[in-house]
Amino acid sequence: MFLQKINGDANFLSRILATDEATFTRDGIVNFHNLHSYAEENPHQIVQSKFQHRFSVNVWEGIIGNTVIFAFIRGNLTGERYLEFLTNELPDLLDDVPLNNLANMWYLHDGAPAHIHRRVREFLNEQFGNDWIGLGADWIEFGDDWIGPNKP
Numbered sequence: 001m002f003l004q005k006i007n008g009d010a011n012f013l014s015r016i017l018a019t020d021e022a023t024f025t026r027d028g029i030v031n032f033h034n035l036h037s038y039a040e041e042n043p044h045q046i047v048q049s050k051f052q053h054r055f056s057v058n059v060w061e062g063i064i065g066n067t068v069i070f071a072f073i074r075g076n077l078t079g080e081r082y083l084e085f086l087t088n089e090l091p092d093l094l095d096d097v098p099l100n101n102l103a104n105m106w107y108l109h110d111g112a113p114a115h116i117h118r119r120v121r122e123f124l125n126e127q128f129g130n131d132w133i134g135l136g137a138d139w140i141e142f143g144d145d146w147i148g149p150n151k152p
Contacts, residue, residue, distance in 0.1 A: 016106045016133070017064040017094075021077060025056040060085065062093070065101040069093045079117025086123060104131070111135040 005012050058073040071093055073085055094102060107128050109115045121136040130137070 011100075012106075014065040015101055015104055016108050017062050018108045019060065019062040020110060021058050021060045021073070021112065023056055023058050023077070064097055064105065067097050067101065069097070077112070077114045079114045079120050082114040082117065083120050083123055086120065086127075106131045106133060108133040 056075070058075075058077050059070060060073055061068065061070040063069075071085070071089055073081060075081060105128075107124060109132075111134065114120065116135045124132045124134075124137075
């Protein structure tokens, strides 16, 4: 079905909002494990690798057509937080996307736990119908293999 859509519509791929997230943390940015100090003056040099204040930030990015959009999602990415992002922040981010790309837009995300949260899938079904790609989408077909809960 996916290949049929591509073959039947030359602009289909430009209407897919392909998304992903990455989490950045203070102690995850640099790998101090392989850091060695050799010194005659202070052979017991200490390298600070743990910090009193920890933080993490999720960066959400999307590409649709030739447009790249991104946002920050604070805290752990849970189903509730992802649903809040989809409901409250994504519409504003799409304001600068050309209307020809938004017409009949498809939403694509991977199978992160927050993405398959029941309320997230319900929201995507309400907003996009069958026009979203990810775990929990009913229609995805690759050859004779179906992915999704409603296998024929």
